[in-house]
Amino acid sequence: xxxxxxxxxxxxxxxxxxxxxxxxxxxxxxxxxxxxxxxxxxxxxxxxxxxxxxxxxxxxxxxxxxxxxxxxxxxxxxxxxxxxxxxxxxxxxxxxxxxxxxxxxxxxxxxxxxxxxxxxxxxxxxxxxxx
Amino acid sequence: xxxxxxxxxxxxxxxxxxxxxxxxxxxxxxxxxxxxxxxxxxxxxxxxxxxxxxxxxxxxxxxxxxxxxxxxxxxxxxxxxxxxxxxxxxxxxxxxxxxxxxxxxxxxxxxxxxxxxxxxxxxxxxxxxxxxxxxxxxxxxxxxxxxxxxxxxxxxxxxxxxxxxxxxxxxxxxxxxxxxxxxxxxxxxxxxxxxxxxxxxxxxxxxxxxxxxxxxxxxxxxxxxxxxxxxxxxxxxxxxxxxxxxxxxxxxxxxxxxxxxxxxxxxxxxxxxxxxxxxxxxxxxxxxxxxxxxxxxxxxxxxxxxxxxxxxxxxxxxxxxxxxxxxxxxxxxxxxxxxxxxxxxxxxxxxxxxxxxxxxxxxxxxxxxxxx
Numbered sequence: 256x257x258x259x260x261x262x263x264x265x266x267x268x269x270x271x272x273x274x275x276x277x278x279x280x281x282x283x284x285x286x287x288x289x290x291x292x293x294x295x296x297x298x299x300x301x302x303x304x305x306x307x308x309x310x311x312x313x314x315x316x317x318x319x320x321x322x323x324x325x326x327x328x329x330x331x332x333x334x335x336x337x338x339x340x341x342x343x344x345x346x347x348x349x350x351x352x353x354x355x356x357x358x359x360x361x362x363x364x365x366x367x368x369x370x371x372x373x374x375x376x377x378x379x380x381x382x383x384x385x386x
Numbered sequence: 387x388x389x390x391x392x393x394x395x396x397x398x399x400x401x402x403x404x405x406x407x408x409x410x411x412x413x414x415x416x417x418x419x420x421x422x423x424x425x426x427x428x429x430x431x432x433x434x435x436x437x438x439x440x441x442x443x444x445x446x447x448x449x450x451x452x453x454x455x456x457x458x459x460x461x462x463x464x465x466x467x468x469x470x471x472x473x474x475x476x477x478x479x480x481x482x483x484x485x486x487x488x489x490x491x492x493x494x495x496x497x498x499x500x501x502x503x504x505x506x507x508x509x510x511x512x513x514x515x516x517x518x519x520x521x522x523x524x525x526x527x528x529x530x531x532x533x534x535x536x537x538x539x540x541x542x543x544x545x546x547x548x549x550x551x552x553x554x555x556x557x558x559x560x561x562x563x564x565x566x567x568x569x570x571x572x573x574x575x576x577x578x579x580x581x582x583x584x585x586x587x588x589x590x591x592x593x594x595x596x597x598x599x600x601x602x603x604x605x606x607x608x609x610x611x612x613x614x615x616x617x618x619x620x621x622x623x624x625x626x627x628x629x630x631x632x633x634x635x636x637x638x639x640x641x642x643x644x645x646x647x648x649x650x651x652x653x654x655x656x657x658x659x660x661x662x663x664x665x666x667x668x669x670x671x672x673x674x675x676x677x678x679x680x681x682x683x684x685x686x687x688x689x690x691x692x693x694x695x696x697x698x699x700x701x702x703x704x705x706x707x708x709x710x711x712x713x714x715x716x717x718x719x720x721x722x723x724x725x726x727x728x729x730x731x732x733x734x735x736x737x738x739x740x741x742x743x744x745x746x747x748x749x750x751x752x753x754x755x756x757x758x
Contacts, residue, residue, distance in 0.1 A: 270579075270717075271556065271557070271579055272553065275553075278560060278565055278566070341549075341552075
């Protein structure tokens with residue numbers, strides 16, 4: 256197993272997704288801190304600087320993930336953010352952060368579908384952390 | 387026979403007349419349409435002429451070439467989208483300019499036909515558009531008639547069904563890969579959660595069945611005089627296990643007999659949903675007071691709980707389908723978000739009314755009135 260001393264903040268209001276993703280990411284050797292809501296995550300960010308954050312898009316607010324991403328980037332511009340959501344599959348609306356312009360307003364480094372496989376997620380994390 | 391109006395904008399007269407010849411003899415029929423649809427084709431050779439023509443003429447479909455002598459097709463497209471947003475535009479582009487085709491669809495063209503095309507390709511493109519136009523019209527008509535097509539319902543439903551499936555699948559994968567190690571006890575939580583999600587899904591399906599029965603109107607209803615007090619007593623009894631689990635006492639205050647014309651299954655669904663909500667959203671050690679009143683012109687069923695309550699701003703949403711009030715307190719309460727919408731629909735079948743009074747932190751009272 257790879258062993259990295261990096262901390263990942265994982266925020267999702269779906270208890271099961273949180274549990275499973277945490278387990279997956281821990282398998283890859285990261286430390287994982289979880290929060291179940293936008294509010295809880297905002298509190299955590301007052302005392303914690305993660306090395307990377309993964310936010311669910313829709314929690315208390317339809318755009319909780321964006322709000323969190325915005326706030327995190329304001330405080331720690333160097334921390335990469337992944338936004339994970341199931342919206343595309345359900346609404347057909349998709350928005351990636353491929354272009355510079357998108358990145359500016361979405362304020363996330365990567366946008367993933369929730370169904371993504373664990374090893375794929377791991378690869379993306381490693382890429383963003385430049386490990 | 388109905389005819390759709392087609393305008394062809396192409397500077398090659400051969401293409402225009404070719405299209406005209408093919409389409410004016412062509413008819414489109416689909417099993418869901420009452421009659422076939424034919425086409426009336428107009429030709430024009432420049433973008434400028436097309437724009438002038440469009441001032442007094444609204445075609446259903448425009449076949450638009452991009453390479454025109456004056457202004458380009460893509461600019462004509464912008465004009466059409468502004469002035470005739472209802473018109474469906476098909477761009478004609480050469481195979482080499484796929485980029486343009488993509489650009490055109492981004493700017494509002496419905497689709498594109500690559501040039502050169504065979505008569506068959508033209509026909510099938512037109513058939514697709516015809517189907518699209520027909521369905522758009524039908525949708526509009528149905529919406530107007532108040533029969534809202536339940537796309538939104540279906541998409542929310544698929545979300546509600548997919549979420550537990552995803553969770554269960556995730557847990558199964560964890561077990562498959564022995565991700566929690568070799569100690570079997572480590573899997574207890576995973577199994578419990580999976581079973582819980584399965585149960586949630588089953589409840590959702592049961593509620594859906596109730597809902598479809600109501601909405602299809604196909605179920606044979608047997609409305610007859612019933613003693614509502616008896617049914618309420620029975621329903622209170624069925625609540626036994628969950629009320630013990632939650633340590634909530636449920637009290638029924640009713641005259642021994644209240645007769646009202648109900649379908650047995652329907653009143654049972656109403657009461658079961660009301661009672662289980664009052665228990666689920668209660669505090670531990672709380673109580674539920676069920677009151678049945680027999681007035682001359684109506685009967686009243688009220689259910690008061692000592693639960694977490696609902697804020698005033700959330701009450702208007704409460705009876706919507708799949709609506710669940712999400713907050714810290716409701717997070718661990720399982721529910722489908724269909725119960726209250728079922729209660730409301732059923733109550734309306736009897737010309738009854740549902741009202742709610744609630745204070746967050748103190749409790750909620752649901753009151754159902756059924757007129758005689």
